[in-house]
Amino acid sequence: MTDQVRLYEQLTEIFNDVFLREDMKLTPELSARDVEGWDSFKQIEIMVSVEERFGIKLNTREIDGLRNVGDLADVVTRKAR
Amino acid sequence: MEQLRWLPQVEDWRARLRALSTAADPWPRAVALAKARLDFTHTSALDETLRRALDGAVPDGTATTPVRLAILGSATLAHLHAGIRVAGLRRDIHVATYENAYGQYLQELLDGGSALHRFRPNAVLFAFDAYHLTQGLHAALPEAEGEAMLADTLARIRRCWTLAQAAFGCPVMQQAALDVFAPLLGSNEHRLPGSRGRFVARLNERLREAADATGVDLVAVDDAARRDGMANWHDPALWHRSRQEVSPALSPTYGELVARVIAARRGRSAKCLVLDLDNTLWGGAIGDDGLDGIVLGQGSPLGEGFLAVQDYARDLARRGVILAVSSKNDAACALKPFERHPDMVLRRADIASFRANWDDKAANLRAIAHDLNIGLDAMVFLDDNPFERNLVREQLPMVAVPEVPDDDPARVPGVLADAGYFESLGITADDLKRGAQYQDNRARDGLRAAATDMEGYLRALDMRLVWNRFDSLGQARVVQLINKTNQFNLTTRRHQDADVAAVAADPQAFGLQLRLLDRFGDNGMIAVVIGRLTAPDTVTIDTWLMSCRVLGRGVERTTLNVVAAQARALGAARLVGEYLPTGRNGMVREHYDRLGFAPLTDGPSGARTAVLDLTAFTPQTTLIHLSEGFAP
Known part of the structure; x- marks a missing residue:
């Protein structure tokens, strides 16, 4: 299993927890527009969960720069090294 | 930061959450799930899943009447509701929450037709963010203006309390202000009149006085943040992003602090701390290691750790928490440290119900609850052994059972405090008297009951003491016991x-090896006695030793019956016993006195001899059946 596959599994788990679903399919292109209920409040929940699970802190610029799941995966990959 | 560290890790989280979502009885399942160490995301997920499963229904038969909590504040608080509701859930308390429209707390309080009034709260929490409270303050502000601002801020908060109390007639809580600010001077920040940090510190002090005067309860997030570190509590970036003063990640901790005060106000705090003994109050096992072998007291880091546990427990008792003991131990053996260990902080009199036996712990906790006439849900059970903890969690889910991080006694006081089991809104005269009350009760009926219990217990043990003269078969074990027994020697x-x-070969002497059997099995060789004719009418006991595992069962008296018969068989009329102090055998200093010997000599070094008149001696009846020859 590559690190990317593992990372997407972990992110999928977080998204399923945050959106209370079991069937989310995370792709790099997936963004807030595609998911019902992904508002600014959920966005913060996702960020906090990611920070807790990966033991990292995301700064304001990084969060503002996120357009989709792919961007999030990139930031986590960079910071969680 | 590891939150809720006193709760066990959750197992099968996803499966249990799924089961909850379709269950006919979602509430008790959710209560059980809430008693796990949930992070922010899991807390939100549990809260939302339960909300959907209940579908607007309020469950019956919860611990208190449902709570309708209005959270009134100046910034975003929506991220804290789930933490509060789940912390209530953990206590079997249903909490519905309401939050004022952003910034509109005063308007809603004043407007009798507002959504707040329609919500009909039966509890109110004021949670003002520090930015709001320090508005207008700046570094160049003259002292007098700072003072005026402080008085004004306090007056505005008190007005809110008065309005809420008048409108809803319910308990009011005030969250302390958080010092989220970067200091301007540094260590001596208090010398800058316009410092926001200084303002917050002084406001919190005044808030406490005002709260005491008006019956408002404080939610001391300032103390919590000091312990946890402000960086864990407050993230300035999140404040700028979403006006969340308390970090969402901390929602489980925040919820705990609030729910505790709510529960305490409704009389739902725990009342009794039940303590295990071995490796909880001291290091090692008293039954195996003996009074001198257990680790307790100054001089070792571990011994001091256990001392700290006892100190904390005693202070809890002094402020009204009832202490009890549940230990898998021989009762007499378990009592020894309380009666004789010089470093013990807790004494027998501090323990309102003392259960040391071989029954399972769930049965003992029920017995303690019965003894003390309190509910099982008012009990906290502290035990180092994961097996016992899980057994109690499974059989008595209403009993609180804290984890002990790293299995280190040094962490126990902090964990018990963090868990907030004994949250109390003040001290009454009754609280301070409680310890003494239980002692009186115990003196009246407890001792008799304990004695009866003990006798019944020993009788039920169906003990057999099997003795034999020294022989080659037992010699190795006899020599081993002689050389390793320190205490009962x-x-x-x-x-x-x-x-x-x-x-064995000396016709003028006898060597006895004794073995104890009971319904739990064979305890093996547990005592050795050597007697020798030292004058034509006198047998002197050269050696008498016994394993501490069988203390308190009457083995000594039964053994004396054998020794006396053996001495008589050698023609003796007198049986002389010696005690030679070693520093480790103080427990048997009065051994011969207890057996009815008369003191003979008292040496300057503490050595003593005592004599028993064999012509007047009649064998005593004990609860132990005696037989010669080795058991099959």
């Missing part, structure tokens, strides 16, 4: 193989 003479063989 009257003379500590370290005889070797040749000495033991010599006793």
Whole structure:
């Protein structure tokens, strides 16, 4: 299993927890527009969960720069090294 | 930051959450799930899943009437509701929450037709963010203006309390202000009149006085943040992003602090701390290691850790928490440290209900609850053994059972405090008297009951003491016992193989090896006695030793019956016993006195001798059946 596959599994788990679903399919292109209920409040929940699970802190610029799941995966990959 | 560290890790989280979502009885399942160490995301997920499963229904038969909590504040608080509701859930309390429209707390309080009034809260929490409270303050502000601002801020908050109390007639809580600000001077920040940090510190002090005067309860997030670190509590980036003063990640902790005060106000705090003994109050096992072998007291880091546990427990008792003991131990053995260990902080009189036996812990906790006439849900059970903790969690889910991080006694006081089991809104005269009350009760009926219990217990043990003269078969074990027994050892003479063989062959002497059996099995060889004719009418006991595992069962008296018969068989009219102190055998200093010997000599070094008149001695009845020859 590559690190990317593992990372997407972990992110999928977080998204399923945050959106209370079991069937989310995370792709790099997936963004807030595609998911019902992904508002600014959920966005913060996702960020906090990611920070807790990966033991990292995301700064304001990084969060503002996120357009989709792919961007999030990139930031986590960079910071969680 | 590891939150809720006193709760066990959740297992099968996803499966249990799924089961909850379709269950006919979602509430008790959710209560059970809430008693796990949930992070922010899991807390939100549990809260939302339960909300959907209940579908607007309020469950019946919860611990208190449902709570309708209005959270009134100046910034975003929506991220804290789930934490509060789940912390209520953890206590079997249903909490519905309401939050004022952003910034509109005063308007809603004043407007009788507002959504707040329609919500009909039966509890109110004021949670003002520090930015709001310090508005207008700046570094160049003259002292007098700072003072005026402080008085004004306090007056505005008090007005809110008065309005809420008048409108809803319910308990009011005030969250302390958080010092989220970067200091301007540094260590001596208090010397800058316009410092926001200084303002917050002074406001919190005044808030406490005002709260005491008006019956408002404080939610001390300032103390919590000091312990946890402000960086964990407050993230300035999140403040700028979403006006969340308390970090969402901390929602489980925030919820705990609030729910505790709500529960305490409704009389739902725990009342009794039940303590295990071995490796909880001291290091090692009293039954195996003996009074001198357990680790307790100054001089070792571990011993001091256990001392700290006892100190904390005693202070809890002094402020009204009832202490009890549940230990898998021989009762007499378990009592020994309380009665004789010089470093013990807790004494027998501090323990309102003392259960040391071989029954399972769930049965003992029920018995303690019955003894003390309190509910099982008012009990906290502290035990180092994960097996016992899980057994109690499974059989008595209403009993609170804290985890002990790293299995280190040094962490126990902090964990008990963090868990907030004994949250109390003040101290009453009754609280301070409680310890004494239980002691009186115990003195009246407890001792008799305990004695009866003990006798019944010993009788039920169906004990058999099987004795034999020294023989080659038992010699190795006899020599081993002679050389390793330190505590119950009257003379500590370290005889070797040749000495033991010599006793066996000596017609003027007897060597006895004794074995104890009971319904739980064979305890093996537990005592050795050597007697020798030292004058034509006198047998002197050269050696008498016993394993501490069988203390408190009457083995000594039964053994004396054998020893007296053996001495008489040698023609003796007098039986003389010696005690030679070693520093480790203080527990048997009065051994012969207890058996009815008369003191003979008292040496300057503490050595003593005592004599028993064999012509007047009649064998005593004990609860132990005696027989000669080895058991099958």
